[in-house]
Amino acid sequence: MELRHFKAMNKVHDTAGYVAALEAFDSIPQLRELKVLARQRGGIVPGGSVLDVGCGFGLxxxxxxDEIGSTGTIAGVDISPDFIAEARTRAEEAGAAAIDYQVGDAHDLPFADGTFDSVRAERMLIYLKDVSSVLAEMKRVLKPGGRLALIEPDFSTNTINIGNRRLMRRIVDYETAVAVEQSWLPGPLAVALSAIGFNDIEIATRVLIFPQELGATYFKSIGVHAQEAGVISGVELTEWQDDIDRLRDKDQVFATIGYFLFTATAP
Ligand SMILES: C[S@@+](CC[C@H](N)C(=O)[O-])C[C@H]1O[C@@H](n2cnc3c(N)ncnc32)[C@H](O)[C@@H]1O
Incomplete structure (x- = not known):
């Protein structure tokens, strides 16, 4: 489950694997709740104009x-041509071919100033070096008073019920340091939004509980990353993986991560 490589999505060849991973995440009830809240607080209404930045394949x-209906307009931008191709296929199959999907970069959105009532992004900012310039781009394409909704995780909150807590911490700390550009983005995000001029900043959180298989696969993989980097030994990796396998065999994996929703109003 190499979710960390989304930061180099244009170089990734295993699109099917990423699609499967994102779909597994999308099925997590706590994330679904946060998405519903993002729509409510993000100003998604029938007839509105909406942009999904880093839309992936359009989940x-x-x-x-569906929510904005036939009188609304909606666009999705993603840097990955593979994901945009998949998004277009899915939109056609769903009878939503009017979605304006475009390959593009969040740093340079292909829209005029003041185009949208609502802009949203989910798990995209964590992969970017310069978050503030992308927030400024989002503000630029929003109408004055338009609504922004951002859903992002804090990687340092990743945890799994392995008895050796020091080993767990070392592995998660290593992964947090290298997995993404902004592994604790929720920390500075409110200040960054405010500095750019956004108002009415509100924050909601959910702790996501990984499905058994996703949790086992993901946490085993980050153990491998830590071992490859020399952070843990081969013996410790074997202990880590055996412990996770034992939990999975009994359906007792309990792995979680904290997700955050930020909503705000453009000036
Ligand atoms: C973890 S995926 C999330 C996709 C989608 N938002 C979702 O929640 O299903 C991250 C997405 O951000 C996209 N992305 C990364 N950097 C980007 C950039 N600079 N501009 C636009 N999209 C980008 C990736 O291609 C990928 O589709």
């Missing part, structure tokens, strides 16, 4: 299209 974009 949420399709739901937004």
């Amino acid at each position: 949420e974009t399709l739901r937004l299209a």
Whole structure:
């Protein structure tokens, strides 16, 4: 479950694997709740104009299209041509071919100033070096008073019920340091939004509980990363993986991560 490589999505060849991983995440009830809240607080209404930045293959974009209805307009932008191709296929299959999907970069959105009532992004900012310039781009394409909704995780909150807590901490700390550009983004995000001029900043959180298989696969993989980097030994990796396998065999994996929703109003 190499979710960390989304930061180099244009170089990734295993699109099917990423699609499967994102779909597994999308099925997590606590994330679904946060997405519903993002739509409510993000100003998604029938007839509205909406942009999904870093839309991937359009999992949420399709739901937004449904909510704004035939009188609304909706666009999705992603840097990955593979994901945009998949998004277009899914939109056609769902009878939502009017979604304006475009390959593009969040740093340079292909829209005029003041185009949208609502802009949203989910798990995209964590992969970017310069978050503030992308927030400024989002503000630029929002109408004055338009609504922004951002869903992002804090990687340092990743945890699994392995008895050796020091080993767990070392592995998660290593992964947090290298997995993404902004592994604790929720920390500075409110200040960054405010500095750019956004108002009415509100924050909601959910702790996501990984499905058994996703949790086992993900946490085993980050053990491998830590061992490859020399952070843990081969013996410790074997202990880590055996412990996770034992829990999975009994359906007792309990792995979680904290997710955050930020909503705000453009000036
Ligand atoms: C973890 S995926 C999330 C996709 C989607 N938001 C979702 O929740 O299903 C991160 C997405 O951000 C996209 N992305 C990364 N950097 C980007 C950039 N600079 N501009 C636009 N999209 C980008 C990736 O291609 C990928 O589709």
